[in-house]
Amino acid sequence: MMQGFAFVAVAVFLVVLLLLSAGHEKDEDLTPGAKRNRGRLGSADALQSAELVLRIFSPKDREFIELRHSPRLQRLYQEERRKVALHWVRRTSREVSRIMRHHRLNARYSQNVNVAAETKLFGQYLELRFLCGVLVFLIQLLGPHALVDLASYTGKLYEQLGRTMRDVSAVSNVASSGDAVP
Amino acid sequence: MNNPAYLLTMQNAFEDLQRRTLSHIPCDFARLIYLASMRDYNCAIYHHEGLAARYGQEQAREALQASHRDIFSKLVYLPLEGLVTELEAYVRASHEAPDDLIDAWQELEPYRVAVPMEADSTMVQLFLSNIRLALEVLRLRQEQSQACQPVSSLPPLPAR
Numbered sequence: 001m002m003q004g005f006a007f008v009a010v011a012v013f014l015v016v017l018l019l020l021s022a023g024h025e026k027d028e029d030l031t032p033g034a035k036r037n038r039g040r041l042g043s044a045d046a047l048q049s050a051e052l053v054l055r056i057f058s059p060k061d062r063e064f065i066e067l068r069h070s071p072r073l074q075r076l077y078q079e080e081r082r083k084v085a086l087h088w089v090r091r092t093s094r095e096v097s098r099i100m101r102h103h104r105l106n107a108r109y110s111q112n113v114n115v116a117a118e119t120k121l122f123g124q125y126l127e128l129r130f131l132c133g134v135l136v137f138l139i140q141l142l143g144p145h146a147l148v149d150l151a152s153y154t155g156k157l158y159e160q161l162g163r164t165m166r167d168v169s170a171v172s173n174v175a176s177s178g179d180a181v182p
Numbered sequence: 183m184n185n186p187a188y189l190l191t192m193q194n195a196f197e198d199l200q201r202r203t204l205s206h207i208p209c210d211f212a213r214l215i216y217l218a219s220m221r222d223y224n225c226a227i228y229h230h231e232g233l234a235a236r237y238g239q240e241q242a243r244e245a246l247q248a249s250h251r252d253i254f255s256k257l258v259y260l261p262l263e264g265l266v267t268e269l270e271a272y273v274r275a276s277h278e279a280p281d282d283l284i285d286a287w288q289e290l291e292p293y294r295v296a297v298p299m300e301a302d303s304t305m306v307q308l309f310l311s312n313i314r315l316a317l318e319v320l321r322l323r324q325e326q327s328q329a330c331q332p333v334s335s336l337p338p339l340p341a342r
Contacts, residue, residue, distance in 0.1 A: 051259075052304050061262040065315070073318050080311040087307045 056084050057148060081144035086136060093132035100125050188241065195237035195245035199230075209271035210253055210260075217250040218296040226299050250298045258305045258312075266316045273320070284321050288314075 065077045103121070107113055138146040207213045220228050228246035237245070257265065273280050287293060293313050297306050 052302075052308060055259060056304075056308060058261065064261070064263045065319075068319060068322060070322050073315075073322060076318055077315055080315055084304070084307045084311050088304050091304060 053088060056081060056088060057145060059148070062145065078143055082139060085139050085144040089132050089135045089139065093129060096125065096128050096132075191237050192241040192244050192248075195233055195241045196248055198236065199233060199245050199249055204249065208275045209268050210257055211265075211268040211272040212275055214250070214253045214257060214296050215272070215293075217246060217253060218298075220246050221250070223295070247298070251301070254296075254298050254301060254309070255305065258309045262312060262315060262319075265312050266319045269313070269316045269320060280320070280324055284317055284324065288317050288321070 062077070065073055068074075107118065204213050204216070207216055217228075220230055222229060228243045228250075230242050230246055233242035233245065236242075257268065260268065273283055276283060291310075294310065297309065
């Protein structure tokens, strides 16, 4: 019974993530040219977006804003970066879907379909869509720098764990050497 | 058009535009606004009489379009601090009262027309977002300088 519920919950979560990653965005910030370009498959500009991601999440910009010591500016920065980050993730997700659709159409007319390769490709597609969904979820929930923050928090936690481990083993060494003394 | 003579003329037009016109404009942001102003609002076709007379209508248009795209992507990849400096230089060069310009730009967002046609959608989003942030930084600086000014400009108190 419980297993059934868990299965349904995981399935619902996955569907929600996929819907989130394909969610609609407001086009108010885009020029018609940009909107047209958004639909272009594999354009050179799309390749640039990997570089753009570094700009969107740039720690230099974040530091610059933090140094202004203005809560209003920091709020605006969070809002603006969240919007741009969500735009990028959703766009990536849409492009991946479009590429897969094209590939599916081509594969339909192909004479020799490699089932193993197709299965692997489909697995990668699902993984990418899932990651996009997770990204949208995290950005909406925790803000645009969520991943960077999570990574640095994990790093700190790892260091803390290492220190605790050392302390614990030092204490147990002392205890065991104390036990050995007659 | 891919014939070598055409490309060479276009390249010459591009270099001429950089050398004679754009190099005299004080900052990249002002260059972007200048190039956007060379584009017809109705049909998005670029016009530059001098350049067209020397190199031909089509080559002049392509040179203007290429320059516009170049400057735009240069500004998109600029760190926020750099963009604030650019915007500050533009405000100074405009000779308008900074408060008025910032108010008008925040209200009307005229910088939207500075975006080249066919620009990548994420680049456009990032550019517009960065301009909004840069304007807010400038407003903050204005407020801070105005808050400091009255104290320093007060007349000295009469001696008792």
